Amino acid sequence: MLQATEKIVSLSGMTKSFGAVRALANVDLAVGVGECLGLVGHNGAGKSTLINLLAGTLAPDGGEIRVNGVTQAADYGVRRAGAQGIRCVFQELSLCPNLSVAENTRIYHKSLRGWGWRRNAAALVQRKLDEIFPGHGISAHATVGDLPIGQRQMVEIARAFTVTDGPTRLVVLDEPTSSLDAVAGKQLLTYVRTFVAEGGSCLLTSHLLGDILDYCDRIMVMKDGGVVADRAAVEFDRESLVAAMGNVVSEARIKAHERAVAARGEAPEIVRALPKQQADQTALVAHKGEIIGLAGLAGHGQTRLLLQIYEAAEQRSAETTVAGPVALIAGDRQNDGVLHLWSIARNISVRSMRRLVKAGLIDGAAEAALANKWRERIRIKTPDVDNNILSLSGGNQQKVLFARALGSDAGIILMDDPMRGVDVGTKLEVYELIRAEAEAGRTFIWYTTEIEELNNCDHVYVMRDGQIVADVARADLTEEKVLQASFREGGRA
Numbered sequence: 183m184l185q186a187t188e189k190i191v192s193l194s195g196m197t198k199s200f201g202a203v204r205a206l207a208n209v210d211l212a213v214g215v216g217e218c219l220g221l222v223g224h225n226g227a228g229k230s231t232l233i234n235l236l237a238g239t240l241a242p243d244g245g246e247i248r249v250n251g252v253t254q255a256a257d258y259g260v261r262r263a264g265a266q267g268i269r270c271v272f273q274e275l276s277l278c279p280n281l282s283v284a285e286n287t288r289i290y291h292k293s294l295r296g297w298g299w300r301r302n303a304a305a306l307v308q309r310k311l312d313e314i315f316p317g318h319g320i321s322a323h324a325t326v327g328d329l330p331i332g333q334r335q336m337v338e339i340a341r342a343f344t345v346t347d348g349p350t351r352l353v354v355l356d357e358p359t360s361s362l363d364a365v366a367g368k369q370l371l372t373y374v375r376t377f378v379a380e381g382g383s384c385l386l387t388s389h390l391l392g393d394i395l396d397y398c399d400r401i402m403v404m405k406d407g408g409v410v411a412d413r414a415a416v417e418f419d420r421e422s423l424v425a426a427m428g429n430v431v432s433e434a435r436i437k438a439h440e441r442a443v444a445a446r447g448e449a450p451e452i453v454r455a456l457p458k459q460q461a462d463q464t465a466l467v468a469h470k471g472e473i474i475g476l477a478g479l480a481g482h483g484q485t486r487l488l489l490q491i492y493e494a495a496e497q498r499s500a501e502t503t504v505a506g507p508v509a510l511i512a513g514d515r516q517n518d519g520v521l522h523l524w525s526i527a528r529n530i531s532v533r534s535m536r537r538l539v540k541a542g543l544i545d546g547a548a549e550a551a552l553a554n555k556w557r558e559r560i561r562i563k564t565p566d567v568d569n570n571i572l573s574l575s576g577g578n579q580q581k582v583l584f585a586r587a588l589g590s591d592a593g594i595i596l597m598d599d600p601m602r603g604v605d606v607g608t609k610l611e612v613y614e615l616i617r618a619e620a621e622a623g624r625t626f627i628w629y630t631t632e633i634e635e636l637n638n639c640d641h642v643y644v645m646r647d648g649q650i651v652a653d654v655a656r657a658d659l660t661e662e663k664v665l666q667a668s669f670r671e672g673g674r675a
Contacts, residue, residue: 188215190352190383191236191268195245198231205231206242207407213352218374218384220398220415222391223427224605226563226575227404229387230273233354236385237270238263250351267351269342271358273576274516275334279327283307283337286326293347310340314373315366331514332480332631335361339370343377352383359390360602361513363480363631364665371397389605390632391420403427424606452594452625455491456501457483459648466643466650468594468627473620475639476629478668483648484629488596491627495594509533509592511583513599513629519583520571527553527567529582533590556585561611577608584612588619595619597628601635613638633661644668 189212198206206228213219223229234240235247238259247254249266263270277286284304288294294303304322311318315336326334335358342353355374359367371393374384378399388394394401394415401418403411403426411426418426453468466487468474476484492510494502512518521529530553531538538548553567562581564574571579580600587595601609616626616638628639636642642659644652644667652667 189213189248190215190250192248193232193236193245194248196232196235196242197244198235198240198242205407206235208245209404209407209409211236211402211409213383213385215383216378216381217400218378218386218398220394220401221385221387221404222389222394222401222423223404224577224607226578227427227605228407229404230356230575231407232404233270233272233356233385233387236263236354237268265348267349268354269350269352270354271338271342271356273357273360275331275338277326277334277338280325282323282325283320283329284322286337287322287341287344290341291344291346306344306346307337307340310344311336314340314343315369318366330481330485331361331517332363332366336366343373350382352385353377354385356387357389357602358386359388359393361480361599361631364633365479367393389601389609391423391606395420395423427605427607450505452505453491453627454503455487455494457487457645457649458490458501459483461649464650464653466627468625470593470625471620471623472641473616473626473628473639475636475642476627476645477633477636477642477664478645478651480631482645482668484645485598486648487645488598488627488629491594492596504594506593507591508594508596509587509590510596511587511598511600513597513602515576515579515583515602518598520579522572524571525568526557526562526564526571526574526582529571530556530567530585530589533586533592537591552589553585556589560585560588560615577604580604581608581612584615588615588624593623594625594627597626597630599629599631601630601632609635633664636664 192212194210196206196209209228209232211232221229231240235242247258249268254262278289284300284307287303287307288299308322311320318333318336320329320333320336326337329337339358343350358370362370374386375397378384386394386398395418398415400413401415401423402409405428449469449471451467452470454465456463456465466474476487478484488510490502491504492508495504495508521532527549531549534552535544538545538552550567557564557567560581562585563578571582574582583600620626630636636659640656642654643650644654644664646668652663654663
């Protein structure tokens, strides 16, 4: 139920430009007390810029910010936003990897000081983790850098919802479920509804449109730096929401891929990988031109299996055989993917560097040609591939990682949950590209935490505790089968 009478925040006439790029053009945003507002739009639509203005990490070029009914001065920033109960969980995590969970909590909550602060911080964050994510398995004394990305996301979220010297009034969640498996994502969104029912407010961005439709009271759609729709969530369905974002779902490529798979027959075996913890002889098998899915709860050996295959391409292994060169597309793009100091072109070409060398030097013209070819083919939004990689939105950075892999000589592409935080339009473009490349003979092994994405795969292996516990053909694939296998104790499906 909407409670529009009292606003926790109200942004009016927000404008922001970065050089010649106009990120926001006269945008209004308001979040009511006891309301969950969903903010959606393709990468580059202006969502992140708007959130950063609200959080105080950016200053607007024009417009007015009101918090709790009070107009904020020109020096509105992170400290003032925090003092008024605004907490932000950004898609690119802000935890210090060399510190413990408790120490990271202390950084966020300055009132945790004096004798015994570490013990108090640990107790505070542990309680909140238990409340939001029952069964999370995270110790408050663990070093953050040793945690997988999903658990780091849980820590960041729990830290934002903890209360010390002041109330938490509004929590901004920027793609909060992008690194969480289906179970942890459901736990978080259930907690969000509890928080809102008790009078808190949330602003939620997510490219999982089902989450937006199911858990938000109101939805605001952005496109090209402006608002194109803003109404109650019950007035949208998936089709109308996608249409408002300016995207048309194409079934033609899916059908074409299905026909190609049916006509291909028995292709040669390209990859055979037996997980190192496998108790029986069940192995992952991939044939030329197949799209193989890896599923199961996060942290159950899917990434380890991808790395096992990647390493076997360089060095023979008793458990793994790989016939051909391999490229890996990382899901944690900031830590494992993009090279922050390099240009877009160099980030694309680095996997192909050997074939771009002429007379001992990198052929600049060939490198630019490769980068521009993939900029056009995968629709990377940039005026110049010589710009720094960080000039791109998150979704476009992820496109660069795809361009790096697909622009190389690799016939086998490993994908480690690569669609984290990518908008629905970009996803559909990439899905179509993957299917086209598979039809041309490339093999894909794709770990995803989004069960919906498994529909793009020809065959799916479900993993639990480092082992393959189910292998499911596309025709037999259902969400129930994947979840049942994910939770089954012992034995195989």
